[in-house]
Amino acid sequence: MNGSAGPSAAAQDAGETPPIERIDLRREFAEVGIGEVLDQLDRELIGLKPVKTRIREIASLLLIERLRKRMNLTSEVPTLHMSFTGNPGTGKTTVALRIASILHRLGFVRRGHVVSVTRDELVGQYIGHTAPKTKEILKKAMGGVLFIDEAYYLHRPDNERDYGQEAIEILLQVMESQREDLVVILAGYGDRMDKFFASNPGFRSRIAHHIDFPDYSDDELLAIAELMLHDINYRFSADARAAFVRYIALRKTQPLFSNARSIRNALDRIRLRQANRLVADLDRELTADDIMSLEAPDVLASRVFSGTFPK
């Protein structure tokens, strides 16, 4: 690593006294190993351009922040709480897990684990039940990331005595006072999160990064499908792929479409049909190839094509 850095590294070696005056950015970058995590993010998550750009920006900021600290340039701990908005199945939870490992590598969270909760785990059922429950979860999440899925359920505008408000207050307090111990990520569908933030302005201002997850295009959904199949050792035959392209286009127009999650469910059903087709003919000798490949009839048997999909 030193060799590639050339003369600047030599200059640095000559005058090595704290506080450090010069920093080899490339070496720092490699040392922390976020390059790997970001590359993995690029490889394994298809599409999501704005999300990836934002994560890169955050990672760069944190890297620089780390260097600033080493150079004794005073700076506050940056606010890292985030909110992820987007339609169902756009990868919010997956990205939250990655964020945790990026933050951990950069040393902004100490343990790098993710505690994923919904309203049920934060809000109690009777007076005096909420505070201990919320604190219990916060304590478990300390040193890592607290991921609150469907965060807007915390606030029930129709019921002013709802205990959700109490949970929100405790969350806000800890988000403010223990910024270096805990990163909170809120996630939910865009329009409802907007309403949630509108009625809880304290939340909006305490969250620095609002990241919006776009829907996937048809091509991206196909790429996701093939990646999922590759991971479980299946593959489409050429006909099946063509059929699946049509499937995606049709499925998107139907109600309750939830991006990658719908694709995963479709693939599960296609695997069922493939297994059924293979078992139907017991006398046949199967090769590994037969077992791995999904054929067009497996795809075309879907209700999406026959038009009987429940509206």
Added chain:
Amino acid sequence: MRITQGCFSFLPDLTDEQISSQVQYCLSKGWAVNIEFTDDPHPRNSFWEMWGLPMFDLRDAAGVLMELNECRKVYGDRYIRMSAFDSTHGWESLRLSFIVNRPKDEPGFHLERHEASGRNIRYTTRSYAADRPEGTRYGGK
């Protein structure tokens, strides 16, 4: 008289940072950390009151420190100790216990000699603090 019970009690009082690393050690071993407090310093007093439930499934000491600070706010004038419970089979008992907070002024113990029959002497230790009712020792209201 400074009372010495549990681990580290012959050392100067632990700083929060030191407490934090001790707690982190306990968590890394998978022990559940518990906070207890009392204002009866007698060494045979085994009934300390619990501050909340023992904290299972924590990953980081910051959560325990948060509870400790809450407890100090309310019972900062009493003894507070932390204990680590090992739930693995065969142990199922405390592995570590140390004092993390003590009153500013510890008056110590009175040694009472009770003259029994045949010139026998029986000894009793009684804390001066325990002269006052519970809750009002060590400057509590």
